[in-house]
Amino acid sequence: MSWMDEYKSKLVTADEAVKVVKSGDVVHYGEFVMNSHILDAALAKRKEELQAVVVKTVTCPFPPQIVQVDPERKHFIYNDWHFSGASRKLQDKNLCNYISLTYHEGPSFFDRGYAPVDVALIKVTPPDKHGFVNLGTTNSITHAVTDAAKIVIAEVNESVPRCLGGLRETLHVSEVDYFVEGDHRPLINLPEIPISETDQKIAAIILEQIKDGDCLQLGIGAMPNAVGAMIAQSDLKDLGVHTEMLVDSFVDMYDAGRITNRCKQLEKGKMVYTFAMGTKKLYDFLDENPFCAIFPVSYTNDPAVIRQQDNMVCINNAVEIDLLSQVCSESSGIRQISGTGGQLDYIFGSYFSKGGMGLVCLTSTYKDKDGSLKSRIVPTLTEGATVTVPRSMNYYVVTEYGIANMKARGTWERAELLINLAHPDLRDELIKEADKMKLWVTTNKIQ
Secondary structure, eight states, X not given: OOHHHHHHHTBOOHHHXXXXXXXXXXXXXXEGGGOOHHHHHHHHTTGGGOOSEEEEEESOSSOOHXXXXXXXXXXXXXXXXXXXXXXXXXXXXXXXXXXXXXXXXXXXXXXTTSSOOSEEEEEEOOOOTTXXXXXXXXXXXXXXXXXXXXEEEEEEOTTSOOOOBSSSOEEEGGGOSEEEEOOOOOOOOOOOOOOOHHHHHHHHHHHTTOOTTOEEEEOXXXXXXXXHHHHHXXXXXXXXXXXSEEOHHHHHHHHTTOBOOTTOSSSTTOEEESEEOSOHHHHHXXXXXXXXXXXXXXXXXXXXXXXXXXXXXXXXXXXXXXXXXXXXXXXXXXXXXXXXXXXXXXXXXXXXXXXOEEEEEOOSEEEOTTXXXXXXXXXXXXXXXXXXXXXXXOOEEEETTEEEEOTTOOHHHHHHHHHHHSOGGGHHHHHHHHHHTTOXXXXXXXX
């Protein structure tokens, strides 16, 4: 049988495809913008036939139908490896649980059998002339999921860009059990995140650290976007990219001639990433672009790989940092906001990169519900907050008031450095708290 004949024999409707799901099954959805709304809606229709189906996803950008039709969680139990805005809202209603993940380890959970999968529901491109479908904007853990799954169902969507590898960015028609042709709606576009004046100040400090030939990793958020915008307008040259997430600002830097990847030690000439989320500008840029290479996250985020790239400059956000330099980047107290993701991977890997810098960035303050100014540099992390980067691994911390290196610092030195990065109006109170915590000595002096 030719691959085309095999493909046609596997074409079914969404309703027919999801009939394979049984009560008690573990169903794995896609990741990021590669989640299938069509397969989700078909599965939701089967609510009354199913009990205790465990559904897992990675950063699904929309509230799934399976959750909306089952508010008591009798039929579907929904989980996310890295919370999206939709997952946060569902969490508040006790409709979504977090699965802890240090990102580069993700594929190994499936390879080792720690995360069994009965049915995988994914979204792909149409087959190419050789009978391979492309995983689109997300490599990440997707191939590990399909390898582990007993049954693979793929929605075929003509709007999905064909993202070149890399490694393991495709599946052959023979590796998929059922194909469903969807409505071919465009991938979800992320809304533009407003960049504040404070974000721009932090970005300006970061820009001072970047030199020609550096290799970049940018996290998600307004501040990394601000860094990308400033780089695009700078005179930096020959920058490289080795990142987990590819966003629109990388396209801007490329179009401005800042990114060439000529100075990289690995994948010279290639922009390396494991998933992409942004707008049509980004998706169009990625489509069949040989300048870009998508890899599994077990490669892009492996600290042993990251350290082989010289001059890795890794830029990530945080929610709060305590005076011991413990970083929380994923929760507000016990409320999950995002996930550990790859921040720890890149902070650790960048330290061993020749000339590397791992930057944890945050605005020094935020406004409480009553409008009062609160410090993001705190004596101790908010009760229940998750430690995303332990103090022993924290590297550089940046606020709008400067940058400080945490390595080889005693507790009192870290406290002083961090208080220097706090808002001036809130430093005295932090000093009092540091003194109570025995983190202050007579030689400490805030400039």
